[in-house]
Amino acid sequence: MSNPEKFIVIGSNCFSGACFVDYVLGENPDSHVTGISRSPEKEDFFLPYISKGQDRFLFHSLNLNIQIEEIVSVIKEVRPDYIVNFSAQGMVAQSWDNPDQWFQTNGMALMNLADRLKEESFLKRFVQISTPEVYGSCSGHITEDAPLNPSTPYAASKACGDLSLIPYHKNFNFPVVFTRATNVYGAHQQLYRIIPRTVIYIKQNKKIQLQGGGKAVKSYIHIRDVCAATLQIARNGKNGEIYHISPDGEGISILGLVSLICAKMGRPLDDCVTMVGERLGQDAFYLIDSNKLRDTLGWVPRIPLEEGIAEVIDWVEENFDSIQKCPLEYIHQP
Amino acid sequence: MSNPEKFIVIGSNCFSGACFVDYVLGENPDSHVTGISRSPEKEDFFLPYISKGQDRFLFHSLNLNIQIEEIVSVIKEVRPDYIVNFSAQGMVAQSWDNPDQWFQTNGMALMNLADRLKEESFLKRFVQISTPEVYGSCSGHITEDAPLNPSTPYAASKACGDLSLIPYHKNFNFPVVFTRATNVYGAHQQLYRIIPRTVIYIKQNKKIQLQGGGKAVKSYIHIRDVCAATLQIARNGKNGEIYHISPDGEGISILGLVSLICAKMGRPLDDCVTMVGERLGQDAFYLIDSNKLRDTLGWVPRIPLEEGIAEVIDWVEENFDSIQKCPLEYIHQP
Numbered sequence: 001m002s003n004p005e006k007f008i009v010i011g012s013n014c015f016s017g018a019c020f021v022d023y024v025l026g027e028n029p030d031s032h033v034t035g036i037s038r039s040p041e042k043e044d045f046f047l048p049y050i051s052k053g054q055d056r057f058l059f060h061s062l063n064l065n066i067q068i069e070e071i072v073s074v075i076k077e078v079r080p081d082y083i084v085n086f087s088a089q090g091m092v093a094q095s096w097d098n099p100d101q102w103f104q105t106n107g108m109a110l111m112n113l114a115d116r117l118k119e120e121s122f123l124k125r126f127v128q129i130s131t132p133e134v135y136g137s138c139s140g141h142i143t144e145d146a147p148l149n150p151s152t153p154y155a156a157s158k159a160c161g162d163l164s165l166i167p168y169h170k171n172f173n174f175p176v177v178f179t180r181a182t183n184v185y186g187a188h189q190q191l192y193r194i195i196p197r198t199v200i201y202i203k204q205n206k207k208i209q210l211q212g213g214g215k216a217v218k219s220y221i222h223i224r225d226v227c228a229a230t231l232q233i234a235r236n237g238k239n240g241e242i243y244h245i246s247p248d249g250e251g252i253s254i255l256g257l258v259s260l261i262c263a264k265m266g267r268p269l270d271d272c273v274t275m276v277g278e279r280l281g282q283d284a285f286y287l288i289d290s291n292k293l294r295d296t297l298g299w300v301p302r303i304p305l306e307e308g309i310a311e312v313i314d315w316v317e318e319n320f321d322s323i324q325k326c327p328l329e330y331i332h333q334p
Numbered sequence: 335m336s337n338p339e340k341f342i343v344i345g346s347n348c349f350s351g352a353c354f355v356d357y358v359l360g361e362n363p364d365s366h367v368t369g370i371s372r373s374p375e376k377e378d379f380f381l382p383y384i385s386k387g388q389d390r391f392l393f394h395s396l397n398l399n400i401q402i403e404e405i406v407s408v409i410k411e412v413r414p415d416y417i418v419n420f421s422a423q424g425m426v427a428q429s430w431d432n433p434d435q436w437f438q439t440n441g442m443a444l445m446n447l448a449d450r451l452k453e454e455s456f457l458k459r460f461v462q463i464s465t466p467e468v469y470g471s472c473s474g475h476i477t478e479d480a481p482l483n484p485s486t487p488y489a490a491s492k493a494c495g496d497l498s499l500i501p502y503h504k505n506f507n508f509p510v511v512f513t514r515a516t517n518v519y520g521a522h523q524q525l526y527r528i529i530p531r532t533v534i535y536i537k538q539n540k541k542i543q544l545q546g547g548g549k550a551v552k553s554y555i556h557i558r559d560v561c562a563a564t565l566q567i568a569r570n571g572k573n574g575e576i577y578h579i580s581p582d583g584e585g586i587s588i589l590g591l592v593s594l595i596c597a598k599m600g601r602p603l604d605d606c607v608t609m610v611g612e613r614l615g616q617d618a619f620y621l622i623d624s625n626k627l628r629d630t631l632g633w634v635p636r637i638p639l640e641e642g643i644a645e646v647i648d649w650v651e652e653n654f655d656s657i658q659k660c661p662l663e664y665i666h667q668p
Contacts, residue, residue, distance in 0.1 A: 099449050099498075100442060107494060108437050111487070115433050136504070148482055152501050153445070160441060160494035164433075167486050170470070 002030045007234075008075055010064065011086030013037035015046075015189045016129065016223060020084060022049035023227035025056055032056050034078050036071060037087070038063035039333070043326075045319040048188050064109045072116045079122040082234045085110065086129045088161075091330055092154045099153035101334050106157035111164035118172040125234045126165075130178045130242070134159040138286040144180075144242040162242075169240045177237040179230055181245035182288050186223035186308060187315035191323060192330045194254065195220070195309065198261045198272075199316045200328060207274040214255030214273070217285040221247040222303035229299045236297055246288040247301045261309060336364045341568075342412055344398065344405070345420030347371035349380075349523045350463065350557060354418060356383035357561035359390055366390050368412050370405060371421070372397035373667070377660075379653040382522050398443045406450045413456040416568045419444065420463045422495075425664055426488045433487035435668050440491035445498035452506040459568045460499075464512045464576070468493040472620040478514075478576040496576075503574045511571040513564055515579035516622050520557035520642060521649035525657060526664045528588065529554070529643065532595045532606075533650045534662060541608040548589030548607070551619040555581040556637035563633045570631055580622040581635045595643060 007024055011017040012035025021033050033049075033056065035041075040061050044050045049057060062071050064087050075083065087109075089095065089102040110128070117123060135142055136149035148163075150156040168174035185195045201208050229245045237243060252260070255273075262269045293299050316323060341358055345351040346369025355367050367383075367390065369375075374395050378384045383391060396405050398421050409417065421443075423429065423436040444462070451457065469476055470483035482497075484490040502508035519529045535542050563579045571577060586594075589607075596603045627633050650657060 100446055103442050103445055103498065107441065108434060111437055111490070112434055115487075136500075145481065147479065148497060150497055150500055151504050153449075153498070156445070156494075156498045156501050159497050160490075163482060163484055163493050163497070164437065164487070164490045166470075166484055167490050170485050 003028055004030045004032065005082065006078060006080040007031060007033045008036065008078055008080040008083045009033055009086065010036045010071070010083065011088065012059065013039055013042055014086050014090070015186070016184055016226065017086035018047050018049060018188060019186060019223045020086070020227050020230055021057060022052060023224065024231060025049055025052040027231060034074065034080065035059045036062050036074065043322060045322050046188050064113065065105055068109065068112055068116065071113070075117065076120070081122070081124045082127065083123065084127040084129070084230065084234060088129070088158065089154070091332070092133065092152050094330065094332055095152055095154035095157070098332070098334065099157070102153050102157040103160065107160035107164060110161040114165050114168045114174060114176070118168050118174050123175055125237065125239075126174065126176045127230060127234045127237075128162065128165060128176055128178050130162050130180045131155070131158050132180045132182060132244070132288050134162065134180070135286070141287045141289040143289045144244055144292060166240070173239070175239045177233055177239060178242040179233055179245055180242060180288065181226050181229070182219040182221050182247065184223050184226050185220050185312065187311050189223075189312070190330075191326055191328050194257065195261065195312050196316060197328060198258050199265070199313050200323060202262065202265050202267055202272055203316065203320065208258055208272055209276045210254060210258065210273050211276050213275050214258060215253055217251045217253050218257070219247055219249070219251035219287065220257070220305055221245065221301060222308040225301040225303055229293060232297045232299050233293070243293045244288045244290040245293060246290040247305070251285060251287060252305070260306070261313070264306075264309060264313060337362055338364045338366065339416065340412060340414040341365060341367045342370065342409055342414040342417045343367055343420065344370045344417065345422065346393065347373055347376055348420050348424070349520070350518055350560065351420035352381050352383060352522060353520060353557045354420070354561050354564055355391060356386060357558065358565060359383055359386040361565060368408065368414065369393045370396050370408065377656060379656050380522050398447065399439055402443065402446055402450065405447070409451065410454070415456070415458045416461065417457065418461040418463070418564065418568060422463070422492065423488070425666070426467065426486050428664065428666055429486055429488035429491070432666070432668065433491070436487050436491040437494065441494035441498060444495040448499050448502045448508060448510070452502050452508050457509055459571065459573070460508065460510045461564060461568045461571070462496065462499060462510055462512050464496050464514045465489070465492050466514045466516060466578070466622050468496065468514070469620070475621045475623040477623045478578055478626055500574070507573070509573045511567055511573060512576040513567055513579055514576060514622065515560050515563070516553040516555050516581065518557050518560050519554050519646065521645050523557075523646070524664075525660055525662050528591065529595065529646050530650060531662060532592050533599070533647050534657060536596065536599050536601055536606055537650065537654065542592055542606055543610045544588060544592065544607050545610050547609050548592060549587055551585045551587050552591070553581055553583070553585035553621065554591070554639060555579060555635060556642040559635040559637055563627060566631045566633050567627070577627045578622045578624040579627060580624040581639070585619060585621060586639070594640070595647070598640075598643060598647060
């Protein structure tokens with residue numbers, strides 16, 4: 001039986017957005033996806049969905065901050081079942097430099113979009129990609145009812161975006177659900193993120209800077225596990241609810257993570273790292289509890305960290321010529 | 335012993351701001367207050383502090399949304415001990431019409447201000463006037479740790495403003511404290527607010543519209559009680575903390591409130607009211623628990639509702655010629 005689901009993915013150029021496009025196209029052969037991002041589509045090796053052919057994918061380069069009317073026109077023409085919004089100013093440390101831009105994109109633009117869509121009946125779900133950073137420094141196992149206590153302008157702006165949608169849910173039954181995943185990784189990720197950057201630096205014989213000695217503990221989840229959760233939540237989530245997405249286990253220190261990559265690439269750790277100071281607004285470690293998602297929607301993570309890291313290494317190896325031509329640092333676009 | 339405290343009051347033209355200026359000037363004869371509001375100062379009968387003489391008060395007409403640099407210059411020149419920020423888009427129902435303006439003023443502009451002041455050592459306290467509307471629909475007695483669950487764009491924008499200051503407190507010791515008071519009233523209040531409007535309508539033989547039959551229960555606190563609390567919190571509050579401000583008692587229905595005013599003015603209720611439908615995003619009733627403020631800072635409310643209402647009636651009587659020349663409805667300024 002055909003199941004012609006229509007998706008609009010806002011932020012389809014970002015790592016998570018592009019991987020979600022790929023996942024949906026692969027998971028449902030009758031699906032159609034419209035991608036929207038402010039920049040033109042990236043080079044092919046960053047776009048996992050390129051291999052699916054583009055007959056079921058259409059891309060629009062539009063900026064949510066300044067072209068909201070055009071975006072709303074696309075949405076009203078497509079009449080999607082699902083909108084999944086990945087668009088965000090995503091960098092944490094950099095948010096201290098231009099907090100108003102983070103607030104504009106992650107808060108104001110999102111609220112403006114919900115305001116324009118609040119009475120559209122075609123929409124089954126609006127999935128807002130949020131972040132556990134909104135909780136700030138916590139300890140122990142954090143469930144979805146933890147208080148908002150942001151430590152950085154990035155975290156505050158994301159919390160504001162989430163809060164701004166709640167009145168639309170309450171008063172217009174706007175079908176929003178929120179996802180908050182731990183650190184996501186995988187092939188096609190931005191090169192400045194810790195896992196691909198570590199692989200690239202090792203290949204280039206450059207030292208990896210470990211802030212605070214790499215003692216900070218994080219948890220990492222493979223992007224395909226996150227995509228499966230996100231699709232599940234889009235289809236069957238309960239409106240107004242927040243869903244955590246997290247792997248099994250108790251996390252890994254940055255030092256542990258880098259050690260794992262070094263080992264997989266056959267290089268001694270000491271050759272590859274150097275230690276630097278703390279980051280402003282660095283949150284202490286806590287575990288994101290994803291039992292709600294597991295219990296109510298039956299999701300489980302499937303890809304172990306070692307397997308996922310091997311995949312990133314393979315991706316870097318295969319595309320190393322192209323990757324070497326790209327900037328390795330974050331370049332801020334307002 | 336002289337105590338030359340310096341205050342900057344942002345939003346000094348609004349009812350609460352103007353009354354706070356008056357209260358400080360009266361409470362501490364060695365204090366100096368700089369008022370900032372986007373509009374020019376209002377007519378004298380709206381300005382309680384006018385009777386104190388203006389040698390200790392200086393006013394600047396500046397708009398936080400578009401003249402932040404000028405405001406920061408004033409602040410850096412004055413080097414106040416305390417900044418108390420009353421500025422906000424304050425209307426609840428109207429926030430549905432232009433949510434982006436509420437978000438801009440109540441969220442973004444506030445964050446921009448904190449960002450500019452984050453490293454100024456002269457500041458002992460930044461008092462942010464928040465609102466219990468951030469809690470949305472609750473029941474029972476609400477303490478300061480209740481979750482943010484806004485029902486309107488107004489409430490969401492105020493919650494966003496509060497959240498945006500938290501990273502500055504955490505990382506720069508920015509000395510912010512938050513106040514959340516129940517409905518404030520008193521002489522000099524905006525004429526469209528329920529208590530003065532009711533008095534004026536009764537004098538003009540116009541019917542007061544009671545939304546939802548006036549069944550909604552609210553609690554009202556006199557502005558001088560709020561000013562005393564706010565000054566106490568500015569001087570002795572703990573940075574990063576939220577303080578509720580609420581009267582004794584279990585609240586009063588709008589119908590009960592209007593009945594009380596009718597009785598005080600010697601008019602039968604039925605002559606004065608007419609019933610209309612519900613308001614979008616109307617929160618159910620809950621009581622704001624102010625035990626934290628009472629227990630830690632020793633504040634108590636002193637002005638009973640009957641006494642406060644009599645004062646509003648007197649104020650309207652005394653200024654009725656001027657009041658009749660003013661618009662009675664809210665006029666929105668972006």
